[in-house]
Amino acid sequence: MMEKKAFVTKEMIEEIVKTYPTPFHIYDEKGIRENAKALKEAFAWNKGYKEFFAVKATPNPFLIDILREYGCGCDCSSLTELMLSHAMGLKGEDIMFSSNDTPASEFAYAAEIGATINLDDFTHIAFLEETIGYLPKTLSCRYNPGGYFSISNSIMDNPGDAKYGFTTEQLFEGFRILKAKGVENFGIHAFLASNTVTNEYYPTLARTLFELAVKLQKETGAHITFINLSGGIGVPYRPDQEPNDIKVIGEGVRKVYEEVLVPAGMGDVAIYTELGRFMLAPYGHLVTKVIHEKHTHKEYLGVDACAVNLMRPAMYGAYHHITVLGKENEPCDHKYDVTGSLCENNDKFAVDRMLPKVEIGDYLAIHEAGAHGYSMGYNYNGKLKSAELLLKEDGSVQLIRRAETPKDYFATFDGFEIYKKLGF
Numbered sequence: 001m002m003e004k005k006a007f008v009t010k011e012m013i014e015e016i017v018k019t020y021p022t023p024f025h026i027y028d029e030k031g032i033r034e035n036a037k038a039l040k041e042a043f044a045w046n047k048g049y050k051e052f053f054a055v056k057a058t059p060n061p062f063l064i065d066i067l068r069e070y071g072c073g074c075d076c077s078s079l080t081e082l083m084l085s086h087a088m089g090l091k092g093e094d095i096m097f098s099s100n101d102t103p104a105s106e107f108a109y110a111a112e113i114g115a116t117i118n119l120d121d122f123t124h125i126a127f128l129e130e131t132i133g134y135l136p137k138t139l140s141c142r143y144n145p146g147g148y149f150s151i152s153n154s155i156m157d158n159p160g161d162a163k164y165g166f167t168t169e170q171l172f173e174g175f176r177i178l179k180a181k182g183v184e185n186f187g188i189h190a191f192l193a194s195n196t197v198t199n200e201y202y203p204t205l206a207r208t209l210f211e212l213a214v215k216l217q218k219e220t221g222a223h224i225t226f227i228n229l230s231g232g233i234g235v236p237y238r239p240d241q242e243p244n245d246i247k248v249i250g251e252g253v254r255k256v257y258e259e260v261l262v263p264a265g266m267g268d269v270a271i272y273t274e275l276g277r278f279m280l281a282p283y284g285h286l287v288t289k290v291i292h293e294k295h296t297h298k299e300y301l302g303v304d305a306c307a308v309n310l311m312r313p314a315m316y317g318a319y320h321h322i323t324v325l326g327k328e329n330e331p332c333d334h335k336y337d338v339t340g341s342l343c344e345n346n347d348k349f350a351v352d353r354m355l356p357k358v359e360i361g362d363y364l365a366i367h368e369a370g371a372h373g374y375s376m377g378y379n380y381n382g383k384l385k386s387a388e389l390l391l392k393e394d395g396s397v398q399l400i401r402r403a404e405t406p407k408d409y410f411a412t413f414d415g416f417e418i419y420k421k422l423g424f
């Protein structure tokens with residue numbers, strides 16, 4: 001079993017809460033940098049390699065700016081993510097727009113800022129052309145082979161049940177149409193399994209896409225310039241899971257590249273990735289304080305965070321490891337449900353979790369909250385979104401997003417008197 005250690009201590013948190021009360025998300029700059037560097041090195045063999053960070057995982061410009069130092073661009077799924085990337089000064093070629101069920105206005109904005117558009121559906125070829133009046137010289141299409149996605153006989157995920165992408169037939173037909181309409185550079189994209197904790201996912205996906213690319217280029221004459229392996233490299237949420245080794249993954253993809261693409265004369269194809277979870281999840285904690293203990297039919301710990309700060313346990317029953325700060329070395333001999341305050345019985349960060357004996361006032365670090373954590377947040381029960389802090393390499397702490405206030409919450413009631421009544 002891997003020991004899961006928090007990157008903050010009780011003493012650090014006691015200092016931080018003097019300025020920034022709990023709950024908050026805190027990110028570890030050192031960990032983010034080391035991981036981004038390791039990813040870059042793992043794919044350095046590919047000349048055109050680029051990671052487009054999946055902005056939806058953690059849409060914070062301070063964190064994205066750190067990733068940019070390692071050559072990362074942005075992968076956007078919506079208008080506001082495109083706007084954020086553009087406002088941060090990213091150039092068009094550094095922005096990927098991988099959305100689905102896309103509104104016309106978002107295609108128009110993506111085209112205007114020169115982002116690379118990754119089409120999710122065959123019908124979007126005509127939709128895009130009608131919307132912007134032309135087709136960009138570079139376009140990508142998302143592929144969905146259907147069926148199950150398996151690695152050595154074990155089913156990883158079920159693309160046949162997923163709403164995304166072109167079928168194989170549609171992809172060949174789509175490339176022919178796009179080529180006839182003057183598109184010059186083609187990309188292929190696929191996201192066939194989520195949160196994989198195996199070094200085999202990318203190499204297996206790469207083989208499917210590389211073989212497809214060779215056929216597509218041969219049969220349609222389309223010039224394929226990049227293959228986007230998208231997201232899906234996971235993180236070990238549970239202490240008994242073995243973390244992925246990005247170096248092994250990069251090597252695995254290189255082998256398939258040399259076996260399939262190079263002999264087909266396609267040794268100039270750039271590899272792109274759109275990782276979100278892998279880039280940031282382990283380097284973020286949700287820090288929350290125990291404010292109540294409740295002894296009824298079960299033992300409950302009530303904390304000052306709730307599902308609006310981290311939705312994955314409520315939404316997917318996802319496991320997130322919890323460290324009771326200051327009690328790292330005590331035996332986990334008490335069983336608790338760790339709950340938030342929403343009027344929803346699924347608002348539990350953990351169910352039947354073995355922890356050390358917890359007291360009111362203890363701080364909990366909830367692990368792997370650095371991606372798909374803050375960003376999934378919402379305002380149910382009128383709860384406000386928490387602050388985001390950055391633990392810098394020099395040990396200092398920077399506020400990188402303030403907590404919401406009631407004023408933010410009421411800001412969309414244009415014309416209603418509530419602002420005046422509340423004295424804002």
Ligand SMILES: *Cc1c(COP(=O)(O)O)cnc(C)c1O
Nearest residue numbers: 054098230231232274275276277
């Ligand atoms: C969500 C998403 C990603 C990132 O997924 P992770 O699991 O965070 O790596 C990448 N690409 C697309 C199109 C996505 O929707």
